[in-house]
Amino acid sequence: MQPTESEELVERIRDALRMIVDPEMGSNIVDLGLIYDIAVQDGGLVRVTMTTTIKGCPATAFLKEAVQNCVWYVPGVEYAEVRLTYEPPWTPEMMLEAAVGL
Amino acid sequence: MFGATLSRWTMSYFAAALIFLAIGEVMMVLGFGYPVSSIEAPETLALVHTIALGWLSLLMAGALLQFVPVLVGRPLSLPGLALPALVLLVVGITGLVLGFVSLAGAGSFSPLLLPFGATVTIAGFGLLVIVFATTLWQARPLPLPARFVAVGLGSLVATIALGGTYAFVLAGLSDTQAAIDLTLEGLSLHAALGLGGWLSFTTMGVSYRLLTMFMLSPDRERQSSRIVWALGAAALGIVACIVPMILSGSAGRVVLLLIAALAGVIAIGIYMADIVRIYRGRKRKLIELNSRAGIGAFAALTVATIFFLALAVSGQIERGVGPLVYLVTFGWLTGMGLAQLYKIVPFITWLECYGPLLGRMPTPRVQDLVVETRAAFWFRLFYLTVIVASAALCLDNASLFRVSSLGQLIAVNALLWEFVATRRLSNVPSNLRLSGGFARPHLFFPPFQSRRQP
Incomplete structure (x- = not known):
């Protein structure tokens, strides 16, 4: 995959992930800064690294599964792998302006 | 694994707690207990235990079943004990309250309901203490809010041990001098450890986490919050230490109580300053x-x-x-x-x-x-x-x-x-x-x- 194609796919995935709204915060998980990294590899293999606002949040598994499903359905993605991390831990400073105004 | 489970029985704890609250409110409307009766009257004790055990303790237990895993970032240990604990607590607290009602002569219940209710209540709390203590133990080193919960659980153990003793004395099943001394002099300790330790100190710890979580305030552990924990734990520890002093007839209990009260008041003052800081520092407008x-x-x-x-x-x-x-x-x-x-x-x-x-x-x-x-x-x-x-x-x-x-x-x-x-x-x-x-x-x-x- 060419670098430009890869960047385009990352953007499409990021846009798709904006459909997932954190139920408590009421803003999408991209603007909240919960998506740390989207890595595209050859063959349409996508690795998403994400976090949640707090470690141990009861909604964690639902959010992770939602991200997995959402990425899977983006055209160009053959396989999606979602990794949950708390390094670094999420802080409110990671939110985009759009989410800060909640 | 980072996730916490969705607590199966938390809503049931809340429902039972709210029913006890409504019963307690009806008792107050009908003039059952203080201020219509004296503060030491059995009617008042029935009312106090309906609220402190039936409402507040069941509420706290249900909330902890959901939020201890959030505080420590790992699933609850032995979650299967939550239901038997709830059943024991509802039966035990009901028995205890009816036991006090019988002492008041307001019903045709046996006073033996008092020690029965106390024993069953202690068994229920015992199961919950096992659940929470095991979870906390496996999550060491504990974050600060969880350390508040640990001290709250210690206070709960001391509170129910004293309460159990009183129940046997009041029902006439225990006439040992030590138990009678504790009943006469230790009632304020029972109340202080229950309301101040188990219910308030635990609430303070959980509030640090919940408020920062819901309002997106800075989440780092502050020195001031550590001082609140240390002062509060010391105050509650001193109160607990007065129990063996009563049993041994040691002098200096009033001075120790004053020191504990002072530490508690300072802890609350610093805690309130922390709370104001959390509200002011929130990211969520x-x-x-x-x-x-x-x-x-x-x-x-x-x-x-x-x-x-x-x-x-x-x-x-x-x-x-x-x-x-x-x-x-x-x-x-x-x-x-x-x-x-x-x-x-x-x-x-x-x-x-x-x-x-x-x-x-x-x-x-x-x-x-x-x-x-x-x-x-x-x-x-x-x-x-x-x-x-x-x-x-x-x-x-x-x-x-x-x-x-x-x-x-x-x-x-x-x-x-x-x-x-x-x-x-x-x-x-x-x-x-x-x-x-x-x-x-x-x-x-x-x-x-x-x-x-x-």
Whole structure:
């Protein structure tokens, strides 16, 4: 995959992930800064690294599964792998302006 | 594994707790217990235990089942003990309250219900202590809010040990000098460890985490919060140490109590400064109703602390203990409990109904499960009745107290109705209410096929 194609796919995935709204915060998980990294590899293999606002949040598994499903359905993605991390831990400073105004 | 499980029985604990609260409010409206009866009367003890055990302790237990895993970032150990503990607690607390009613001569119950109820209650709390202590032990080193919970659990153990002793003495089953001495002199320790340790100190610890979480305030452990923990733990430790001093007849107990009280007051002062900092440092501009309603509880804690200091300085603790305990129990603990229920109930309901649908179809936000403007009125009425009832107790006006309790009963039942509406998804826009063919959640029982998180 060419670098430009890869960047385009990352953007499409990021846009798709904006459909997932954190139920408590009421803003999408991209603007909240919960998506740390989207890595595209050859063959349409996508690795998403994400976090949640707090470690141990009861909604964690639902959010992770939602991200997995959402990425899977983006055209160009053959396989999606979602990794949950708390390094670094999420802080409110990671939110985009759009989410800060909640 | 980072996830916490959705607690299966938390809603059942909350439902039982709210029923006990409604019963307690009815008792106050009918004039059963203080201030119509004296503060030491069996009627008052029945009322106090309906509220402190039936309402506040079941509420705290249910909340901890859900939030201890959040505090420590690992699943609850031995979650299967939650249901037997609930059954034991409901049976035990009911027995205990009816035992006090029998002592008051108000019913045809046997006084033996008192030791029976106490024993069963202790067994229920024992199971919960095993669950929480095991979870905390496996999560060491503990974050600060969890250390508050650990001290709260220690206080609970001491409280129920003392309470069990009193139950056997009052029922005439124990006449050892040590047990009688403890009953005569240790009642204030029992109340201090229960209300101050188990219920208040645990609430303080959990509030550090919940408030920062819900308002997106800076989440780092502050030195001031560590001092609150150290002072509070020291104060409660001193109170607990007075128990063996009573048994051995050692002198110096009053001085130690004064030191513990001073440490407790300073801890509350620093805690309040921390809370103001959390509210001011929030990233979330809009404060949701649970956090707004919590402000009334913090105000009640502040007023109660100043009132306690005034009573202590003027040497009138005994005269003012009634309004003081009322303000702590209803203004601080009940106010905070109802305020946080207003967030926890929709949050759990959302997870139950919409969590599995997230990312597959449009789902409501947690806030869509509630109507804040309606509930805000009932919270205002609740706090107004707390103010009026506290004033009535200070003025020794039982009629005014009963009238304000009627207002409080109405407010509490209206909030209870709001929780039911949340569970019924009544406030959710109709197009999102039951998307995906999901069934309406049970009111207070868990789904029969629970979804466990990995």
